[in-house]
Each structure stands twice: as structure tokens, then as C-alpha cells.
Amino acid sequence: MKKIGIFYGTTTGSTLEVAEMIARELNVSPQDVHDVARTAPSDVAGYDVIILGASTWGAGDLQEDMAGFLDGLQSLDLEGKEVAIFGCGDESMADTFCNSVGEIYHRLHDTKAMFIAPFSNDGYHYDHSASDVNGMIVGLCIDNVNHPEKTEARVKAWCEEIKKECE
Numbered sequence: 001m002k003k004i005g006i007f008y009g010t011t012t013g014s015t016l017e018v019a020e021m022i023a024r025e026l027n028v029s030p031q032d033v034h035d036v037a038r039t040a041p042s043d044v045a046g047y048d049v050i051i052l053g054a055s056t057w058g059a060g061d062l063q064e065d066m067a068g069f070l071d072g073l074q075s076l077d078l079e080g081k082e083v084a085i086f087g088c089g090d091e092s093m094a095d096t097f098c099n100s101v102g103e104i105y106h107r108l109h110d111t112k113a114m115f116i117a118p119f120s121n122d123g124y125h126y127d128h129s130a131s132d133v134n135g136m137i138v139g140l141c142i143d144n145v146n147h148p149e150k151t152e153a154r155v156k157a158w159c160e161e162i163k164k165e166c167e
């Protein structure tokens with residue numbers, strides 16, 4: 001059984017809510033759900049599957065606590081770890097929607113981690129997003145500002161992909 005840890009960065013609580021939904025879907029206990037503002041990057045060592053989540057702020061910027069956490073994570077050797085990424089954003093910011101998901105992906109590129117659980121961009125509406133690489137989103141994008149009604153189904157569908165990886 002692979003051990004899953006969830007690490008989130010949030011400013012107003014939205015990404016925390018999604019982290020908790022994911023934890024419920026995947027039966028991850030609360031002690032394995034970490035606010036990166038109070039967590040050392042080396043704590044990922046205890047997990048086989050690392051789920052990273054952050055919101056997007058400014059003009060497409062990574063949430064600040066996650067930015068600091070990644071500074072440490074980037075210098076670790078994550079070979080053998082599986083990484084899944086999610087984030088919260090606002091589709092009305094159509095040129096930077098959920099950029100954080102893409103930024104996490106790009107910043108961890110050289111760590112030898114294996115990325116899992118990309119997500120279809122069907123049903124999303126944006127002009128540009130760093131999370132969209134060749135027509136697939138490299139993780140789960142959530143818009144609780146405009147489309148909270150879509151969140152539960154998106155979380156469930158994405159978690160099914162992670163469950164397959166963990167079988």
C-alpha cells in the first residue's frame with residue numbers, strides 16, 4: 001500500500017478545502033495533510049505519493065507559502081516518488097488560470113519525481129494556463145470562484161486516477 005501525503009499552500013482557505021476533499025476521497029488521515037507554511041520540505045520523505053496543491057495569486061504567481069516550500073523541495077532527490085498536482089484559481093483570469101499547477105510541475109522537473117494524474121481540459125474555459133501542457137492539464141484545476149458546482153465531480157474523477165496509480 002503506497003503512503004500518500006498531501007501538502008497544500010493556501011491564502012484564503014480554498015486550497016485547504018480541496019485538500020480535505022481529496023483526503024476524504026483517498027482515505028488520507030488528517031495527520032498526513034500538511035500546510036506547507038508549517039512544514040519542512042524534507043517531510044515528503046515519508047511518503048510514496050506526494051500530492052501538492054496551491055492557489056494562484058498576483059498575475060499568475062504561485063501562492064507564496066508553496067513558493068518557499070518548493071525552494072527546498074527542488075533541491076531534494078525525489079527519484080521513486082510519485083507526484084500529483086492540484087490548484088485553485090479563477091477562470092475569469094483567463095491568461096493565468098491556475099498557473100500554479102504548471103509552475104509546480106516545471107519547478108520539480110529536475111527532481112526525478114514521476115508525475116501522475118494529468119487531467120483533461122474538457123469543460124474548462126481559459127485562453128492560457130501554465131498548467132496546460134500540450135492540451136492536457138498537468139494536474140487538477142479547481143475554480144471555486146465561478147464554478148464551485150463542478151468541484152466535487154472534478155475531485156472525484158481526479159482521485160480515481162490516483163487510486164489506479166496506487167493499486
Ligand SMILES: Cc1cc2nc3c(=O)[nH]c(=O)nc-3n(C[C@H](O)[C@H](O)[C@H](O)COP(=O)(O)O)c2cc1C
Nearest residue numbers: 010011012013014015055056058060089090097098
Ligand atoms: C488579487 C488576486 C489575484 C489572483 N490572481 C489569480 C491568477 O492570476 N490566476 C488564477 O487562476 N486565479 C487568481 N486568483 C484567484 C485565486 O487563486 C482564487 O481565489 C483561489 O481560490 C484562492 O485560493 P486560496 O484561498 O487557497 O489561496 C486571484 C485572486 C486574487 C484576489
